[in-house]
Amino acid sequence: MIKKFLLKLAEIYQFVAKVLREIFLPPYDWKETLRQCFIAGNRSLFLIVFTSFLAGIVFTRQSRPSLSSFGAESWLPSLVSQAVVRSLGPLITGLICAGKLGSNMGAELGSMRVTEQIDAMEVSGTRPFSYLVASRIMAATCMLPFLVVFADTTALLGSYFTVHFMNNSSFRLYFNDVAVSVTYLDIFSSLIKAAFFGFAIGIVGCYAGYxxxxxxxxxxxxxxxxxxxxxxxxFVIDLLSLQFINLFRR
Known part of the structure; x- marks a missing residue:
């Protein structure tokens, strides 16, 4: 059992090392990478925007009674914006992309492996690993931060409409509070974390399919x-990144 586990770890390590080598060493399959970026964004954008908008509404409505009981309802934009930018937006994006992109990568490459298309590409010398695997991982890594921006924006819009409906708050006042509460560290750490999410999704999906x-x-x-x-x-990356980022917030 232990031997089998160690052999699997060695296989995963070799797979990741080969991916990194294909990503950083030429030649690059830019055309296929851009095509995969379009596919990743096109497949996930609507679902991420819709889910994030609803999440912003739900989180705002759930948080309001707790703040109201302490007479701190004016803190609602600050609370929601920090929660959305720091964790909620990247998590929603990552989980949806894990379901959409991860399963798609696993199924596509798996069907190609089963039907021996990958074996045929290897025999013909067309570098299938770079074309099929590295391009998909690069696309997932690059697209997740962009999708997080859409997720954060729509979640905050959903929160604003909820606050406006309940308190008749103005758009400018709400987003002034958001701008004061959210720091550059929150924004950049969220985008970097999203890139790691995308890399993890790409690695796991392509490894499982390949x-x-x-x-x-x-x-x-x-x-x-x-x-x-x-x-x-x-979730593991989110936990580790939280511990690391908190070192800079002290």
């Missing part, structure tokens, strides 16, 4: 592993 077992069941298993493992990694 090493899928033979048969149709292997494709489903690869997609399932991609989603579950990506979500677990996202």
């Amino acid at each position: 090493h899928a077992e033979r048969g149709t069941a292997g494709v489903g298993k690869a997609a399932n592993i991609a989603v579950v493992a990506s979500m677990i990694l996202i």
Whole structure:
């Protein structure tokens, strides 16, 4: 059991090392990477925007009674904006992309492995690892920060409409409070964390698909592993990044 676990770790390490080598060493498949960026954004944007808008409304409505009981309802924009930018926006984006992009990578590469398309590409010398794996990982890593910006913006808009409906607060007053509460450290740490989320989703999804077992069941298993493992990694990265970023907030 331990030997099998160590062999799996060695295989994962070799896979990640090969990915990093393909990413940083030429030649680069820019055309395929850009195509994968478009696919990643196009598949996830609407769901992320819709979910973030609802999350902003729900979080605001749930937070208001607690603040009102202490007579601190005016702190609502500050509370919501910090929660959204620091954690809620990246988490929503990461989890949705784990479900959409991770499962798609696992299923696509898994079906290509099962139907021996990857083997045919390797025989023909077309560098399938760079074309299929590195491009998808780069696309996920680059697109997650952009998607987080949309998620944060729409979540704050949902929160503003809720506050405006309850208190008739003005747009300028609400976002002035947001601007005062959110620091550059919050923004940049959120975007960097999102890039790590994207890298983790890409690594797990491509690894699961690239090493899928033979048969149709292997494709489903690869997609399932991609989603579950990506979500677990996202929470682990979020926890570790929180501990690291807190060192700079003291």
